[in-house]
Amino acid sequence: MLDQTEGFVTEDGRKIGPVVMEMKNITLRFGGVVAIKDISFDIREGEIRAIIGPNGAGKSSMLNVISGFYHPQEGEVWYKGAKRPAMKPYQVARQGIARTFQNIALFEGMSVLDNVMTGRFRQMTSGFWAQALWKGPAEREEIANREAVERIIDFLEIQHIRKTPVGRLPYGLKKRVELARALAAEPSILLLDEPMAGMNVEEKEDMSRFILDVNDEFGTTIALIEHDMGVVMDLSDRVVVMDYGKKIGDGTPDEVRNNQDVIDAYLGVAHD
Amino acid sequence: MLYREAGDFKTSYVADSQTFPIKFDRYRYYAVLIIGFAFIPFVINDYWVNAIFLPFLIYSIAAIGLNILTGYCGQVSLGTGGFMAVGAYACYKLMTAFPEVSILIHVLLAGGITAGVGVLFGLPSLRIKGFYLAVATLAAQFFLVWLFNRVPWFYNYSASGQINAPERTMFGVPVTGPETAAWAAYLFCLVLTVFCALIARNLTRGMMGRKWMAIRDMDIAAEIIGVNPLMAKLSAFAVSSFFVGVAGALFFAVYLGAVEVGEAFGITKSFLVLFMVIIGGLGSIFGSFAGAAFLVLLPVVLKLVGVDLLGWPTDLVAHLQLIIVGALIVLFLIVEPHGLAQLWRVAKEKLRLWPFPH
Numbered sequence: 001m002l003d004q005t006e007g008f009v010t011e012d013g014r015k016i017g018p019v020v021m022e023m024k025n026i027t028l029r030f031g032g033v034v035a036i037k038d039i040s041f042d043i044r045e046g047e048i049r050a051i052i053g054p055n056g057a058g059k060s061s062m063l064n065v066i067s068g069f070y071h072p073q074e075g076e077v078w079y080k081g082a083k084r085p086a087m088k089p090y091q092v093a094r095q096g097i098a099r100t101f102q103n104i105a106l107f108e109g110m111s112v113l114d115n116v117m118t119g120r121f122r123q124m125t126s127g128f129w130a131q132a133l134w135k136g137p138a139e140r141e142e143i144a145n146r147e148a149v150e151r152i153i154d155f156l157e158i159q160h161i162r163k164t165p166v167g168r169l170p171y172g173l174k175k176r177v178e179l180a181r182a183l184a185a186e187p188s189i190l191l192l193d194e195p196m197a198g199m200n201v202e203e204k205e206d207m208s209r210f211i212l213d214v215n216d217e218f219g220t221t222i223a224l225i226e227h228d229m230g231v232v233m234d235l236s237d238r239v240v241v242m243d244y245g246k247k248i249g250d251g252t253p254d255e256v257r258n259n260q261d262v263i264d265a266y267l268g269v270a271h272d
Numbered sequence: 273m274l275y276r277e278a279g280d281f282k283t284s285y286v287a288d289s290q291t292f293p294i295k296f297d298r299y300r301y302y303a304v305l306i307i308g309f310a311f312i313p314f315v316i317n318d319y320w321v322n323a324i325f326l327p328f329l330i331y332s333i334a335a336i337g338l339n340i341l342t343g344y345c346g347q348v349s350l351g352t353g354g355f356m357a358v359g360a361y362a363c364y365k366l367m368t369a370f371p372e373v374s375i376l377i378h379v380l381l382a383g384g385i386t387a388g389v390g391v392l393f394g395l396p397s398l399r400i401k402g403f404y405l406a407v408a409t410l411a412a413q414f415f416l417v418w419l420f421n422r423v424p425w426f427y428n429y430s431a432s433g434q435i436n437a438p439e440r441t442m443f444g445v446p447v448t449g450p451e452t453a454a455w456a457a458y459l460f461c462l463v464l465t466v467f468c469a470l471i472a473r474n475l476t477r478g479m480m481g482r483k484w485m486a487i488r489d490m491d492i493a494a495e496i497i498g499v500n501p502l503m504a505k506l507s508a509f510a511v512s513s514f515f516v517g518v519a520g521a522l523f524f525a526v527y528l529g530a531v532e533v534g535e536a537f538g539i540t541k542s543f544l545v546l547f548m549v550i551i552g553g554l555g556s557i558f559g560s561f562a563g564a565a566f567l568v569l570l571p572v573v574l575k576l577v578g579v580d581l582l583g584w585p586t587d588l589v590a591h592l593q594l595i596i597v598g599a600l601i602v603l604f605l606i607v608e609p610h611g612l613a614q615l616w617r618v619a620k621e622k623l624r625l626w627p628f629p630h
C-alpha cells in the first residue's frame with residue numbers, strides 16, 4: 001500500500017503527488033436502484049485517473065457525487081486532507097473542482113468567449129457597483145481575465161470561433177469549448193465525463209493530446225470517464241473499474257487489463 | 273464611408289469589449305446622444321413630448337428592466353405593471369413625506385424600494401420555473417394593484433383614491449407638476465434613461481450578465497460550474513425591478529402627473545412591456561429601445577396614416593393596431609426570438625460584407 005501523503009514516480013517517469021481526494025465507502029441509492037455500492041478510491045495530485053465500466057455502471061453518478069450534485073446516503077468525501085461537509089455544487093466548484101458533462105452542457109445562447117469567461121467566476125470577484133459603473137477594478141479584472149481566457153482559447157485552438165454562439169457549433173468543437181470553460185476555472189481537479197464520446201479518430205487524437213497537455217503544462221489532476229479502452233490505457237496513470245455500482249478493479253492500466261473480474265465484466269460473463 | 277471592421281483593428285481587449293466595437297456604430301451613438309441632448313429639447317412641443325418622447329424614454333427603462341429578468345436571466349414575469357406601481361407609489365410617498373429632498377433622489381430611491389419588493393416576489397423563482405413562475409408573478413401583479421387600491425396610507429387618504437404629483441424642481445426648473453415645460457420633463461427622463469441604459473449595458477457585458485445568461489441557458493450546468501443560482505436569480509430580480517421601479521416613478525411623476533393604480537399599472541401594462549421586449553429582442557439592451565419605440569410609435573403612425581390621411585374610422589384603426597401587434601408577437605416568437613435587434617444585427621452583418629457576400 002502506497003503512502004497517502006507522499007508521492008511516487010511511475011515506471012515511465014511521471015511524478016505523482018500525494019492523495020488530494022479520497023472517496024470512502026460511498027453508497028448512492030435512487031429509490032430502490034443502487035447506483036454506487038460501497039466504493040472507495042483515491043485521486044492523487046497530478047495524476048490522470050480513469051473511471052471505466054460498462055453502461056450503467058455508475059461512473060457518471062460517481063462524478064456527480066464528487067461535484068456535489070448527488071449526495072451519497074453513506075460514505076465520506078475527503079478533499080485536501082479534510083472531510084468535506086455536504087455542499088452545494090457551486091460551493092464544490094469554488095473549491096477548485098471543474099468538470100465537463102457526458103451530454104454537453106454549454107450555454108447555447110452565449111458566444112464561445114462568454115462561455116469560457118463564465119468559467120472564471122473564481123478569479124472575477126469585483127463587486128456589483130464596480131461592475132455596474134464598469135470603472136477601474138471591474139474593467140481591469142475583465143481585461144486580465146480576458147487575457148487568461150485567450151491563452152486557453154489559443155491552447156485549445158478555438159480562436160476562429162471565439163465570437164460564435166455555441167448553439168451553432170458542431171459537436172466536436174462543443175466538446176472542446178466545454179473543456180475550455182472547465183480549464184478557465186484553473187481547477188485543481190478536472191473531471192471529464194466521456195470527453196471523447198461520439199468523436200472520430202482524428203478528433204479523439206486531438207482531445208487526447210489536449211488532456212495530456214493540460215496535465216503536463218498546468219499540473220492539473222484529472223479524473224476521466226471513457227469507454228475507448230485504447231485511449232484509457234494510453235492516457236491514464238491509474239484506473240478504477242466499476243460494474244453494477246461496485247468496484248471490481250483498481251490499479252495501473254496493465255494491472256487492470258489482466259484482472260479476471262474486469263475481463264469477465266467486459267466480456268459480459270453472466271452475473272449471479 | 274463604408275460600414276467596415278477592416279482597418280479598424282482592435283489592439284487591446286479593452287477596445288474589443290467596448291459597447292460599440294465598430295467605429296461607425298460609435299459615431300452614430302454619439303450623434304444620437306448629441307441630437308438627444310442638444311437639439312431635440314429646443315424643437316419639441318407638448319404634443320411630441322407627451323405622444324412620443326416621454327412614453328418612449330420611460331418604456332425603454334421598463335423594457336430594459338424586464339429584458340434583464342426575462343431576456344438575460346430567463347425568468348418570465350407578468351408583474352411589470354405591479355412593480356411599476358411600486359415605483360410610482362414609493363416615489364409619491366417620498367415626495368410628499370420629504371418635499372425638500374431632490375426629486376432625482378426620490379426617483380432613484382423608488383427604484384431601490386422596488387428592487388427590494390422585486391427580490392421578495394422573486395423568491396419563488398428559486399423553486400419554480402417557466403409557466404408556474406409566470407403565474408406567480410401574475411399573482412404579484414394583482415396583489416400589488418389591490419394593495420395600492422385598498423390601503424389608504426399609500427394614497428395619503430385622498431378622497432379620490434388617486435395620487436397626484438406635487439411640483440418639484442431641478443436647478444429651479446419644474447420637472448413635475450402642471451407648470452412643467454415640455455423640454456424639462458424630456459431632459460429629466462432622458463438623463464435617467466441614459467443612466468439606466470449604461471448601467472444595464474455594463475452589468476450585462478460583465479460577469480454579472482454572464483451569470484444571468486448561464487442560468488437562463490442551463491441552470492443546472494451553471495450551478496455545477498460555480499454560479500450560485502440564488503444570488504444570480506435574486507440579483508436579476510433586484511436589478512430588473514430597480515429599472516422597472518424608476519420607470520414607474522417617472523411614469524407617474526413626470527408623464528401622467530396623476531394616477532389611478534388599476535388604470536395606469538394594470539395587467540395591460542405588464543403585457544405591453546413584455547411585448548416590447550419580445551418585439552425588440554430578448555437579451556438585448558438595444559432591442560429594449562427598439563421595442564419601446566415600435567410600440568409607442570405604432571399607434572401614432574396608424575392614427576396619422578389611417579385616420580388623418582385615409583379617413584378611416586378610429587375604431588377600425590384601433591383594431592388594426594391590435595391585429596398588427598398580435599401578428600408580430602406570434603411572428604417574432606416563432607421566427608426570430610431575438611426580435612428587431614437581431615434583424616438589425618443581420619442587416620449589419622450583410623452590410624459589413626457588402627458588396628461581396630462570400
Ligand SMILES: Nc1ncnc2c1ncn2[C@@H]1O[C@H](COP(=O)(O)OP(=O)(O)OP(=O)(O)O)[C@@H](O)[C@H]1O
Nearest residue numbers: 030033035053054055056057058059060061062102
Ligand atoms: N437521477 C437519477 N435517478 C434515478 N436513477 C439514476 C439517476 N442517475 C443515475 N441513475 C441510475 O444509476 C445507474 C448508474 O447510472 P450512471 O449514469 O452513473 O451510469 P454510467 O456508468 O455513467 O453509464 P454510461 O456509461 O451509460 O454513461 C443507472 O442504473 C441509472 O439508471
Ligand SMILES: [Mg+2]
Nearest residue numbers: 059060061102
Ligand atoms: Mg455516464
